[in-house]
Every structure is written in C-alpha cells, then in structure tokens.
Amino acid sequence: MDRKKVEFRFLSEPDMIQAGVLDTRRCTEVMDDTFHLLGNGDFVMGGYNQSDHGCMLWYPKESPFPNMPLAGPDRRYMAMPAYVGGRYNCCGVKWYGSNVTNPRERGLPRSILLVCLNDAVTGEPLAIMSANLLSAMRTGCVPGVATKYLARKDAESVGVIGCGVISRACARGILVNMPNVKRMYLNDIVRASAEKFAEELSKEFEVEMIITDSLKDAVVDSDVISVAAAGPVPVVIDRNWLKPGCLFTATGHAELSEECWIENRVVFDYWPMHELWYHEGQMHPDGIESTRTWAPSYQMFRLLEEGKANKDGIVSLSDVVVGKKPARESEGDRIIFISGGLPAEDVTWGYTLYEEAMKQGLGQTLTLWDKAHWL
C-alpha cells in the first residue's frame, strides 16, 4: 500500500468570518439540527454515558509550585471531543483556556479557543480553526433555539445580563427567534460594556435598547431573559422578578432561589451531560460545591443531593425539539433553561464552516506528512 500524503486546512479568525461564522440565522439552523441529532441519538461524546462535556484541568486553590495557575472563577482548560452523524459524519475537539483577567490585564479575550476536525473513519485531520467566534456563536444560538421552542410566541421584551462576548451572540440568537420583539434591557456591572453592546446591536436590529443600572430592572418586564456573565460578582435573581410566561435562559452561572427551581419547569440543553458533571462533582474532594462557580446546573445538583428535586421531572431541549417531551404546558409557565454547552455543537458548526471555507478556497493548506515516517 502506498503511503498517503495527509494535508489539512488551517482557518484563521478572518477566514472564519469570511466563511460565515457570524451568520446568526445559519448558526441557529445548525444548532436546531444538532438538537435533533442529539434527540435522535446520532452522536457520540466522551464519558461512560457518551454524553460528557469534556475533560477539564482543575487548578488547585494553592500550590507549592510558583508557576502553577490557581483556581478562580472561569479559570480552566478544557478539551471537548465529539462525533456527530447526520450530514456531518465527522469527529472533532474544541480545546481552550479561560482566564477572566485576560481582557483587562493582557488585551486578550477571556477564553482562547481552537477546533480540530477529523475524518470519522481514519482520524486524518481535516481542519484546525480559530474557534473564538465559532464557539461564541454556537453558544449564543442555543438560547436562540430555546427561544424558538420554549418562549411564548407573543414574547416582545428581552433582558440581557452581562454584556460580554457570549451575551453578544446570545442576544442575536434570541432576537432572530423573536418575531414580535420590541424592547431589550441591558445590564452589566460595567456600564460602558452595556453601552457598547447597545450601540453595536442597534445597527442590526430595530429594537429599543434600555440600559439598566439594576439587575431587577433588566428582568421584571422581560419575556425572555439571558444571563451570560463572568466574574467574581454572582448574578442573583429573585423569584418574584420573573414575569409569568417568561423564559429564563442561563448560559453562564446565575443564582436562582430554591423555589424557582422547584416551582418552575426546568429544561436543560442535554441533561445526561449535566448528570456527568454531577457525578464528577460528587467524586471531587470538595463535593458538588466544586461545581458552584462554573456549572450552570449547580443548583439542581444541590437540590438532587438534598432530595428536594427528582430527576424524573428534568427535561432536555433535545427531547423537546424531536417531540419526545412537550415544550411549555401553559402560557403562564415560567421556564428555566440551562445551557452547559456541548462539544457536538462545536463539531456541527465547525464542519459547516469548514465546508464553506473549502468551497470558497479559504485558509492555508498545511502538510502533516508526504508519507508517514512510521506505518
């Protein structure tokens, strides 16, 4: 057998933009498709239940080694592999590091991400791509899909908490799925971030932008709420602020009172993935408390641990999109949607952009080898 040359495509951030990574409508369609594949089982992710979010490097709270990074909010390294079937039939992994001090101390985004795609049969690399925009867009279009299936059809107001990178994408994902939207409330502990956000989005959407100094004011009149904040100040939501019929989406950590979780319908993007986090948390030396600062499902873990919630009542968006579970049961339901992010989403959006990049001849072709040195 002749030894085969292996080449792959490198796609920089400008290449990804050219390939359409910022196209919210297209990305929402691909995320909708991804949830159909998840609901029908045409995927494999890591872990014993094939549903793992990924493998995380846990930094210690203290270390005798001066160079070893220490634990902190959103401080992690993560590798997230998945195979996805359907029209994608591809394997891939997202690999990233996150440090909340990057923007203010180093002129870098909070997290820096790459996606590598591989042939599902041979393992040959197809592409290595810049994934900051890919990841932000796939993350933001998930609350968009949740809005499509779970929000009231007459929803007209949105509340956005945290006006950073991920929220920019969440707001776009939600807005394209709210045909009757009229107002958007924006809240950030740094007011300038909310102002910048409002200026940017008002160029794309005809929506009244209202910047609020209090968290409460961004929530009380909102039919859809999106939380994607990062940092040491937790987002604490009072249950009385949630309007009847609203959809509350948490893409980053948000603290809702216990009653909120018990009284309302809670929908996860894909519960088996959160369940693995729960089991990992139980095995961690600090128990499920170790998941408090980063797992958006932490409060459900606590309720399960204390016997105050029951797994049978938990719904996954993937089951809703394929019709296995109903969406909202009444117009007055308040729905809490929790998105943890799935590696399958990175692979489907990454593969879609890779196909487009190949069509347009974008990026650089790199050679792994002309002939493998050892066979």
Ligand SMILES: NC(=O)c1ccc[n+]([C@@H]2O[C@H](COP(=O)([O-])OP(=O)(O)OC[C@H]3O[C@@H](n4cnc5c(N)ncnc54)[C@H](O)[C@@H]3O)[C@@H](O)[C@H]2O)c1
């Ligand atoms: N579920 C997923 O798939 C997924 C994927 C990526 C990131 N995330 C999460 O999204 C969150 C946001 O990430 P990002 O990249 O946008 O971070 P970022 O640093 O770009 O932005 C965070 C913003 O939140 C604001 N903020 C912090 N605390 C706040 C508070 N208490 N109230 C209001 N605003 C507050 C900050 O000022 C900042 O503007 C992170 O928690 C991250 O883990 C989730």
